Amino acid sequence: MNEAVTVVIPRTRPTAEGHCEALGGDTETEGARAGGWPRQHECPWYTDVAAGLPAPTTTSSKSVVRGGAMSFTHRYLLPLLAHAWPLLLSTGLALLLAMLLMRRRRRHDDTRGQETTRAAAKRVIDLGGVGDKEEEDDTSDMVSPLHREDVPHVPFEHTRMTVEESQRRAEEFYHLMNQRRSLRFFSHDPVPRRLVETLVRTAGTAPSGAHTEPWSFVAVSDAEIKEQIRAIVEDEEEINYTKRMGKQWVKDLKAFKTTWTKEYLTEAPWVLLIFKQPYTPLPDGRKINHYYHEISTALSCGILLAAIQNAGLVTLTSTPLNCGPALRTLLTRPAHEKLLLLLPLGYPAKGATVPGISRKPLHEILDTM
Numbered sequence: 001m002n003e004a005v006t007v008v009i010p011r012t013r014p015t016a017e018g019h020c021e022a023l024g025g026d027t028e029t030e031g032a033r034a035g036g037w038p039r040q041h042e043c044p045w046y047t048d049v050a051a052g053l054p055a056p057t058t059t060s061s062k063s064v065v066r067g068g069a070m071s072f073t074h075r076y077l078l079p080l081l082a083h084a085w086p087l088l089l090s091t092g093l094a095l096l097l098a099m100l101l102m103r104r105r106r107r108h109d110d111t112r113g114q115e116t117t118r119a120a121a122k123r124v125i126d127l128g129g130v131g132d133k134e135e136e137d138d139t140s141d142m143v144s145p146l147h148r149e150d151v152p153h154v155p156f157e158h159t160r161m162t163v164e165e166s167q168r169r170a171e172e173f174y175h176l177m178n179q180r181r182s183l184r185f186f187s188h189d190p191v192p193r194r195l196v197e198t199l200v201r202t203a204g205t206a207p208s209g210a211h212t213e214p215w216s217f218v219a220v221s222d223a224e225i226k227e228q229i230r231a232i233v234e235d236e237e238e239i240n241y242t243k244r245m246g247k248q249w250v251k252d253l254k255a256f257k258t259t260w261t262k263e264y265l266t267e268a269p270w271v272l273l274i275f276k277q278p279y280t281p282l283p284d285g286r287k288i289n290h291y292y293h294e295i296s297t298a299l300s301c302g303i304l305l306a307a308i309q310n311a312g313l314v315t316l317t318s319t320p321l322n323c324g325p326a327l328r329t330l331l332t333r334p335a336h337e338k339l340l341l342l343l344p345l346g347y348p349a350k351g352a353t354v355p356g357i358s359r360k361p362l363h364e365i366l367d368t369m
């Protein structure tokens with residue numbers, strides 16, 4: 001069935017010779033005149049003329065209704081294509097080019113994302129810490145720790161024990177530490193602030209490279225801040241588990257039944273966040289270098305874990321991947337500090353369970369010669 005279509009007649013008309021002829025001075029027709037008049041098949045109404053229909057003799061653009069899809073094609077589409085093909089072609093090519101560039105960019109981003117993930121995972125495995133994707137600190141203007149060279153050396157206080165006493169105490173301590181477990185279920189029972197202070201004071205006794213003491217501890221008991229910490233950690237951990245960590249890592253964690261839900265962050269009365277400080281910024285812009293800041297802070301954390309165990313409390317050594325910057329901002333810590341560990345601290349929940357794992361025997365971890 002033919003459809004009625006509306007076409008705009010340009011300011012031209014057919015000639016007896018079958019050419020199109022300009023009727024006015026409109027730019028398009030003037031352009032056509034300059035390049036010679038269009039041939040019959042290019043003329044918008046040639047089909048009508050050929051079919052014996054009266055050709056329009058209008059001298060201005062106007063709308064007319066004509067029957068037939070054929071005449072629409074010849075009147076409207078073909079002339080449009082004849083005039084506009086360079087524009088259409090270049091637009092099409094530009095679109096195609098844009099699509100190709102976008103696809104390449106997407107692929108590049110995906111690869112970069114994977115690389116960043118792999119790099120973050122590698123950093124976690126190699127160095128510990130939370131593997132945050134942060135810029136490495138600028139190490140220019142680094143100065144050595146500013147200790148006085150003439151620092152006085154004082155007598156060392158030491159009480160010598162008998163070997164038997166040492167053995168007894170060592171075994172006692174071993175049994176105490178062998179009961180230490182990473183807890184993921186906490187009771188709401190409170191822990192006094194003074195006790196937390198003593199534990200952190202003990203952690204601060206750790207040795208550090210050139211005595212730089214490159215650590216800071218943030219102890220949070222405020223329920224609202226703990227909620228915010230939990231929200232940050234759970235959001236990131238969901239991405240860690242589903243995207244960043246990879247199948248093998250997630251599989252390795254199956255035995256521990258860990259997920260990205262971290263109830264303990266709001267259940268435990270305290271959450272301790274331990275930051276390492278790669279340097280101390282000086283007011284004049286220089287930085288005091290903290291040699292071995294990572295190892296030093298980790299040693300301090302080890303002593304903290306022992307102190308927690310000794311005090312009859314429990315904790316979980318946790319390293320929430322990629323949460324460092326957000327947690328640092330939440331806790332208003334300076335930019336040069338990097339989160340190393342996050343420890344919920346308190347008492348175990350009633351009926352709490354732990355994975356039934358065992359430790360390597362001595363002969364596997366000790367070589368004496």
Ligand SMILES: Cc1cc2nc3c(=O)[nH]c(=O)nc-3n(C[C@H](O)[C@H](O)[C@H](O)COP(=O)(O)O)c2cc1C
Pocket residue numbers: 128129180181182183184256258316317318319320354
């Ligand atoms: C550096 C380090 C990072 C850890 N990170 C996490 C963690 O992010 N989440 C978690 O549930 N446990 C974490 N753990 C706890 C270990 O899974 C746990 O220490 C191990 O399974 C041995 O169990 P145990 O501590 O009860 O002896 C971490 C432990 C260490 C030493």
